[in-house]
Amino acid sequence: MSRLEGSIGFSRRRYGPRSRARDFFEGANESSSNEDVVGSSDSVESQDADYSSFVPSLSDELICQIWARFPSSEYWKLGLLNRWSLDLLKGGELYRIRRDIGVKEPSVFMLASGEAHWWVCDRQFRYWRKLPIxxxxxxxxxxxxxxxxxxxxxxxxxxxxxxxxxxxxxxxxxxxxxxxxxxxxxxxxxxxxxxxxxxxxxxxxxxxxxxxxxxxxxxxxxxxxxxxxxxxxxxxxxxxxxxxxxxxxxxxxxxxxxxxxxxxxxxxxxxxxxxxxxxxxxKDVPIATSRSPPLLAVVDNELYFLEASSNQLKVYLKKSNSWKELGKVPVRADHSRGWGIAFKSLGDELLVIGGGPCYSSSSSASTGHGMKIYTCSPDPNAESLQWRILDIGSKPTSHFVLNCAVMVA
Missing domain, CATH: 2.120.10.80 (Kelch-type beta propeller)
Structure with a gap:
C-alpha cells in the first residue's frame, strides 16, 4: 500500500488506479446541469467503476503529478470520479504538489452589486462558479x-x-x-x-x-x-x-x-x-477628493496605476520616481471616483472590470451597459495598450464591483 493510499484509507480492490485514470479522461468530459456553474459537482454523485482491464496501471503518485498540472478550474470534475478522487481533492494534496513544482494559476473572486453570491472565475472568464453562501x-x-x-x-x-x-x-x-x-x-x-x-x-x-x-x-x-x-x-x-x-x-x-x-x-x-x-x-498624479484608494496592479514587477478622474493608465518609472501615460482604459472609472472598479494583475496581464459608457480605441465615448471585462498584455515602453474585451454572456450584469481579489494557486 502506498503512502497516499494509507493516508486516506484507500482500497485498491474497489478503486484501482486504472479505474481512476479511465474515469477521469472519459468522465471529465460529461457536462453538468447545475445552473450555478459552468461545470459543477454539487449535485452529481461520484462514480466507482473498474476499467482495470482496459487502461494501463498508473501509480497513485504519478496520477497526482498529472492532475496537479491540470487547470485548477477543472478540479470540480474530480468529485465525479470516485470517493478516492474526492478525498484527494479535499485533502489539499494537489495544491501542495502544485506549490512544490511551481504551477501557478490565477483565479478571480468577485462580488458585484446586487449579488448574494461570490463568484470565482478562471483567468479567461469562461468558467464561472458561485461560491457557497x-x-x-x-x-x-x-x-x-x-x-x-x-x-x-x-x-x-x-x-x-x-x-x-x-x-x-x-x-x-x-x-x-x-x-x-x-x-x-x-x-x-x-x-x-x-x-x-x-x-x-x-x-x-x-x-x-x-x-x-x-x-x-x-x-x-x-x-x-x-x-x-x-x-x-x-x-x-x-x-x-x-x-x-x-x-x-x-x-x-x-x-x-x-x-x-x-x-x-x-x-x-x-x-x-x-x-x-x-x-x-x-509629480504626475492629481489627487481628487472623495475618491477610492489608488487603483494599482503589478505585472512583471512593473507598477501600473489607473487614475480614476481621467481614466488614464500610467506606469511607474522607478528610476525617475515619475509616471508615464499609456492611454485610457476602456471603462469609466471616473463615474464613481474609482469606486466599483476592479483593476488587478492577472498573471502576465492587466485586468479591469467596470461598466457604463466606455472608450473605444479612438478615445471617443461609446455607450455600454452592464459589466464589462477587459484584459491586456502591458508594455511599459508602449505608447498605448491594446485591450481585449471578454465575452461573459449572461453572467452577472451589474457594472459595480463591490469586491474583487485574485488568488494564485
Whole structure:
C-alpha cells in the first residue's frame, strides 16, 4: 500500500488506479446541469467503476503529478470520479504538489452589486462558479467589505453586529468559516499578497477611538495566524498596497488629519524596516477628493496605476520616481471616483472590470451597459495598450464591483 493510499484509507480492490485514470479522461468530459456553474459537482454523485482491464496501471503518485498540472478550474470534475478522487481533492494534496513544482494559476473572486453570491472565475472568464453562501449576519452582508487572498484562502473583512470579523473561504474545502482576527482590526487599509502570505497596513482602527493606523501585519495561510510587522513611517487610511521587487508597497491615502499623502513607502523584509518614497504621486498624479484608494496592479514587477478622474493608465518609472501615460482604459472609472472598479494583475496581464459608457480605441465615448471585462498584455515602453474585451454572456450584469481579489494557486 502506498503512502497516499494509507493516508486516506484507500482500497485498491474497489478503486484501482486504472479505474481512476479511465474515469477521469472519459468522465471529465460529461457536462453538468447545475445552473450555478459552468461545470459543477454539487449535485452529481461520484462514480466507482473498474476499467482495470482496459487502461494501463498508473501509480497513485504519478496520477497526482498529472492532475496537479491540470487547470485548477477543472478540479470540480474530480468529485465525479470516485470517493478516492474526492478525498484527494479535499485533502489539499494537489495544491501542495502544485506549490512544490511551481504551477501557478490565477483565479478571480468577485462580488458585484446586487449579488448574494461570490463568484470565482478562471483567468479567461469562461468558467464561472458561485461560491457557497457566506453565512454572515445581515449587517455584514449589507456593509462595506474588503477582500484579499493568501494561498488558497480568500479573506473578507467587515462588520457584523458583534463587531469586526474576517470570513475565510477555503478553496480546498469549498466552504466559509470564521477566520483569525487581525491583531489590530481595521478598515480602509492597504493589502497585497505573495504566495501563501498576505500583507495589510494602515487603515482606520475599529476600536473606540477610530484612529488612523500606521501598523502593519502579515497573514500566514499555513498557520492561519497574523504576525505583527514594524510600523510604517506614516499613518494612512484610504491607501493602496502592492507587492513588487520582493517588497510590500503602500501608496497614497490620507493621514490622521485628513491630508492627502503624496508619498509612498515599502517594507523590506530582509532589513525588517520601512523606507519612505517622497512625492511618489505628487509629480504626475492629481489627487481628487472623495475618491477610492489608488487603483494599482503589478505585472512583471512593473507598477501600473489607473487614475480614476481621467481614466488614464500610467506606469511607474522607478528610476525617475515619475509616471508615464499609456492611454485610457476602456471603462469609466471616473463615474464613481474609482469606486466599483476592479483593476488587478492577472498573471502576465492587466485586468479591469467596470461598466457604463466606455472608450473605444479612438478615445471617443461609446455607450455600454452592464459589466464589462477587459484584459491586456502591458508594455511599459508602449505608447498605448491594446485591450481585449471578454465575452461573459449572461453572467452577472451589474457594472459595480463591490469586491474583487485574485488568488494564485
Amino acid at each position: 457566506l453565512p454572515s449576519d445581515p449587517c455584514f452582508a449589507a456593509g462595506d467589505k474588503e477582500s484579499l487572498c493568501a494561498g488558497t484562502h480568500l479573506l473578507v473583512s467587515g462588520n457584523q453586529i458583534e463587531g469586526v470579523v474576517i470570513w475565510k473561504y477555503d478553496l480546498v474545502l469549498d466552504r466559509w468559516e470564521i477566520g483569525p482576527p487581525m491583531i489590530s482590526p481595521r478598515c480602509l487599509f492597504a493589502s497585497a499578497n505573495c504566495g501563501d502570505f498576505a500583507f495589510v497596513a494602515g487603515g482606520i482602527g475599529m476600536g473606540t477611538k477610530r484612529e488612523v493606523l500606521n501598523s502593519a501585519e502579515l497573514y500566514n495561510r499555513e498557520s492561519q495566524t497574523w504576525d505583527e510587522l514594524p510600523n510604517m513611517n506614516k499613518q494612512r487610511k484610504l491607501c493602496a498596497g502592492c507587492y513588487m521587487d520582493r517588497k510590500f508597497y503602500v501608496i497614497g491615502g490620507q493621514d490622521g488629519e485628513g491630508n492627502n499623502l503624496t508619498c509612498g513607502e515599502f517594507f523590506d523584509a530582509d532589513r525588517n524596516e520601512w523606507k519612505l518614497i517622497p512625492d511618489m504621486l505628487k
